[in-house]
Amino acid sequence: MPTYVSPGVYVIENDISDYAVSINSSVVGIVGFGSKGPVNKATLITSPQRLVETFGEPSESLYGQGLEGAMEILETTNSLYFVRAASSTATEASALVSMGACPAIELSSVGAGVTNHLYLEVQVKDNDGTNKYTSPKAFTIPSGTVPTSLGASGQSYAMLKGIGSGELASDHFGVVTNGSANWLVGSYAGENATLEVSAWEDSTKADTSAILGEVAPSSLTALDPVSAVAARGTTFAGAATDGIGYLAESLWPGEGYNLSTLASGRVVGNSVEIDNIGGPHSNLTVNDGGAAGEVFKVSFLDGIGTYIEDQISTGTTNAKSDTIMGHLVSGASMADFTNSKLSTYDSYLDQMHAGLDISGSFGGTDVSCSHARFIKLVNGSYSLADGDNGMGTGSVGDDGVTDNDSLLIGNAATEPKEGLYALDDDLLNISVALVPGVPEQNVQNALVTLAEASQNFIALVAPPEGVGNAQNAIDWSNGLDESRTAAINSSYAAIYWPWVKTYSVWDKIDRYLDPAIFGARQMVYTDSVADPWFAPAGFVRGRLTKPTEVEVKLNQGDRDAMYSGGNVVNPIVAFPQQGITIFGQRTTQRDPSALDRINVRRMMILIRKMILASTRRLVFEPNDAITWERVSNIINPMLSDIKTRRGITEFKVVCDESTNTPLRIDRNEMWCKVIIKPTKTAEMLIFEVNLTSQSAKI
Numbered sequence: 001m002p003t004y005v006s007p008g009v010y011v012i013e014n015d016i017s018d019y020a021v022s023i024n025s026s027v028v029g030i031v032g033f034g035s036k037g038p039v040n041k042a043t044l045i046t047s048p049q050r051l052v053e054t055f056g057e058p059s060e061s062l063y064g065q066g067l068e069g070a071m072e073i074l075e076t077t078n079s080l081y082f083v084r085a086a087s088s089t090a091t092e093a094s095a096l097v098s099m100g101a102c103p104a105i106e107l108s109s110v111g112a113g114v115t116n117h118l119y120l121e122v123q124v125k126d127n128d129g130t131n132k133y134t135s136p137k138a139f140t141i142p143s144g145t146v147p148t149s150l151g152a153s154g155q156s157y158a159m160l161k162g163i164g165s166g167e168l169a170s171d172h173f174g175v176v177t178n179g180s181a182n183w184l185v186g187s188y189a190g191e192n193a194t195l196e197v198s199a200w201e202d203s204t205k206a207d208t209s210a211i212l213g214e215v216a217p218s219s220l221t222a223l224d225p226v227s228a229v230a231a232r233g234t235t236f237a238g239a240a241t242d243g244i245g246y247l248a249e250s251l252w253p254g255e256g257y258n259l260s261t262l263a264s265g266r267v268v269g270n271s272v273e274i275d276n277i278g279g280p281h282s283n284l285t286v287n288d289g290g291a292a293g294e295v296f297k298v299s300f301l302d303g304i305g306t307y308i309e310d311q312i313s314t315g316t317t318n319a320k321s322d323t324i325m326g327h328l329v330s331g332a333s334m335a336d337f338t339n340s341k342l343s344t345y346d347s348y349l350d351q352m353h354a355g356l357d358i359s360g361s362f363g364g365t366d367v368s369c370s371h372a373r374f375i376k377l378v379n380g381s382y383s384l385a386d387g388d389n390g391m392g393t394g395s396v397g398d399d400g401v402t403d404n405d406s407l408l409i410g411n412a413a414t415e416p417k418e419g420l421y422a423l424d425d426d427l428l429n430i431s432v433a434l435v436p437g438v439p440e441q442n443v444q445n446a447l448v449t450l451a452e453a454s455q456n457f458i459a460l461v462a463p464p465e466g467v468g469n470a471q472n473a474i475d476w477s478n479g480l481d482e483s484r485t486a487a488i489n490s491s492y493a494a495i496y497w498p499w500v501k502t503y504s505v506w507d508k509i510d511r512y513l514d515p516a517i518f519g520a521r522q523m524v525y526t527d528s529v530a531d532p533w534f535a536p537a538g539f540v541r542g543r544l545t546k547p548t549e550v551e552v553k554l555n556q557g558d559r560d561a562m563y564s565g566g567n568v569v570n571p572i573v574a575f576p577q578q579g580i581t582i583f584g585q586r587t588t589q590r591d592p593s594a595l596d597r598i599n600v601r602r603m604m605i606l607i608r609k610m611i612l613a614s615t616r617r618l619v620f621e622p623n624d625a626i627t628w629e630r631v632s633n634i635i636n637p638m639l640s641d642i643k644t645r646r647g648i649t650e651f652k653v654v655c656d657e658s659t660n661t662p663l664r665i666d667r668n669e670m671w672c673k674v675i676i677k678p679t680k681t682a683e684m685l686i687f688e689v690n691l692t693s694q695s696a697k698i
Contacts, residue, residue: 020614020638025532026524028080029423029430031064033258034084040418042081048074056256060505063404063436069517077524083422090253090390095382097246100189102374103231117175121198124172127190127379133172171278188276189376193233232583247329248272259383272378282377282422286323407439433457434513439464441484451492459493460516470558473497488588491595495569500547533603533647535585535681542582550574600678626654650677
């Protein structure tokens, strides 16, 4: 506290308004494969549409059912993190966009013999040979400032003052100054792009005023030798092994970026479309599924804010595009262009004009031109191709694990973490996690182990599809099956069975899906209609309305065996009238305690997170009665609220001298004991009906 030594009025503000923060208990984490999108990164997905945009469409060609599971769960929550597994050798989809030169005509000096106005007709065609512009013989240059011919030797900047000076001033053509030379340049690059100029002298006009837009008079006579002077552009890269070009690559590997047309006629994947516009610029459009998406205004001119690698970037960390990155490449090796930027056009054009190798920057490829050229991307549509999903071959390694399963498990020692270990981040607040469609015990055991170690989420697993009957499912859970050699025993895990059939809108077929998907779906549904400490089972919160069939129909005897005698498989039952319903909520903990039920484990995960988030600010506070009281004042209202909402029946918070002994205080420890009686669920309703005689008193 401050010390006051003079008279006055002082105000001291103390914030003792601590309260328990709110935690979202419906955040699901899924690990699986995808056809596009970030790799080994927990990516927040908030809608089914966003899932498809980011990671591609679900497909049976992808190992597991990660995308299918995410799609189902996103129908009941808007907080899901998807981790896409992929091999480090997976390739990006790419397209080599041709670079080329615009057609150009060098402008000559003024001739003494021309004293009248000069009229020009300019025709410009793009690389497809399409006529983009033809002037109406109305561009005029005052007498005394025009060249006697176009393409002759000698240079003087005098031409086309009425059109504009500097870089291309028209959308279709203009003037470029290269050192002491002046060039009339078309705006379209490529070997089929052309620029044609015809010139006439008007003998009836002798004044010096420009008359832009005026219809040419009949007195025009052709000005020899330039009644028609034409120039053609150049393409530097027509294929991956020829010349130079701009390599557009997908940000991440995957077949989902490859442009293709399905049998239904629907277009999927990406392409890059180039549209040359005026000046040094081109519009680069990234098409997605045949529709225009991102549009970037790009050029190869540094210092004007549109340099192509600044606009799109050459990597993923500073990417401005959500889909592609790009590189200037050269020669058969497709090596990166050694100059990350072309510092100026002048030096580039000088070397092009001289037919030089451009300082060896193009891997020995000699790009020779007879005239100076203006460098741009070549008009056209370029399809991305050769992307790879990054899945393994399914082969079994020396450790007995398939390469796909190894990718899903990942590595906790790398930075960033890979595979399912990417879920191990407190900031994600994941409460439920699964690797759907993958019954491999090494993957499931790794997920359950991570759930226990982090204490942040409950792991959901299932036996393989096709185990046959309830006894086989029980044997699998107890480690007595060929595909599972060790029992699952943890309060941080739950098993669901059998698999359920749903209709896939992507494949247009009925498919059996991992029942763990629907276990997670009903947990987040329960949170939306009740609270996480309510059982996600039964006809109120466990009814599945989307599936059409179960893999195996269970009777009462099957359900009794799966759910009792130390067995821990939660049955999914097709009732004749009530429909398909989750009819169990056991964790895989074998010891009888409150934590052998899902609702209690989920409540304890939530309480732990709320306590941690609400009391971190008290670290390094004095270890005395005032701080102890602050702790109690935070936790008591929180538990009282849960009690009011039927999560617990009774609780007690002890944080005083009895928990904080002198020895603990000397060790800089503050202890708080929280005692909770969780509300038990009524899983068996038993009605005792007694018959009495007529003379008995009731």
